[in-house]
Amino acid sequence: MAEPAGSPGLGAGESWAQGLPLRILVTGGAGFIGSAFVRLLLGLPDPPQVIVLDALTYAGNLANLAEVADHPRYRFMHGNICDPAAVEAAVAEVDCIVNFAAESHVDRSILDPGQFIQTDVFGTYVLLEAARRHGHGRFLQVSTDEVYGDVEAPRLSTEDDPLRPRSPYAASKAGGEMQCRAYHATYGVPVIVTRGSNTYGPYQYPEKIIPLFITNALEGRALPLYGRGTAVRDYLYVDDHARGIAMVLARGAIGAAYNIGQGDAPIDGQTVARSVVELTGSDPALVTHVKDRPGHDLRYALDTTRMRQMGWSPTRTLASGLEETVRWYQERRDWWEPIKSGAFWDFYRRNYRPLAGAGPVP
């Protein structure tokens, strides 16, 4: 297909980028997926202005944005989405908001749900209020497939399914979404929602299964598999998730939700553990069954037809994405070794010590 006029340098697959707003606020842009999204935007031939607002919690890391730190169209603002003054200062300078900022780890939500309500629910409300006042072009809420709750095989969750969250994390994300829906219906705020699946790749804080298991394997530590390791997830490579969000921002219908997922047969924990052992050349005996997570959702699986109709599809298989990711963690010990210290081990001890067999914890 011929490239539309006025898009020099854009490949056929990137023509969607012309629909992007000119000035974009990315909250939570110093985290895992948010930073991939920022790197994607600033790598476009004609990039928008990007402002990152981030509180730099334990999961936020300016090293994730090091490669764009000097980009003329990028600015970092240190601030909390729960703070109306910080939000106002950032929102005044943009045409749209993409909200990645969140507490994002299920096990932490089980230990301490309060901070999840604060950021994922109240913080979303503060952002929506600012969007309402400024009459912005778009408000994209980055949500998760976990809002659907556990889905029985062989069903796939579609965007019109009811939200049945079961973990404190999923409930707080569903709460954020519900407010988006209300602000759209009541005040006409032009909200769009994405529901991404389990994401993995470079720069992921080593607490979710894939980066935790890779770094534990590289350190010769146990890989603690919850229960029988049969719970399944749809695993998506981070750059594919980031590009999906950018396409929805450029082309999505106001008021709609979009599932972004690999869409293959979901993968169980045992398969993840086995693949990490193989790719890192580790001892299979590191894989250790521990007590199950309370309320463990046993299956997430997404229908991704809507995204595919928009022209999006993943560029990685789990095999190729996992291989790249393992290589990255092998090469970037300078990034993750400093993270696995101090406060990281405080969390690790609280979460894993009660689970018999999780191995020695420093």
Ligand code: NAD
């Ligand atoms: P992350 O935990 O790596 O990063 C979260 C970022 O938000 C960090 O930079 C942190 O400093 C920042 N932040 C937290 N609280 C804040 C606050 N109150 N104010 C400002 N900044 C704050 O998360 P992630 O894995 O990159 O996830 C990003 C978004 O995508 C989240 O909304 C999450 O719910 C959603 N999501 C994640 C996944 C996944 O598998 N990781 C899948 C689907 C959806």
Ligand code: TYD
């Ligand atoms: P996780 O990466 O925490 O993502 P989520 O629970 O948000 O989907 O967990 C993915 C799967 O891996 C889930 O079934 C729980 C399992 N898991 C383990 O078996 N051991 C672990 O140490 C972790 C963190 C997760």
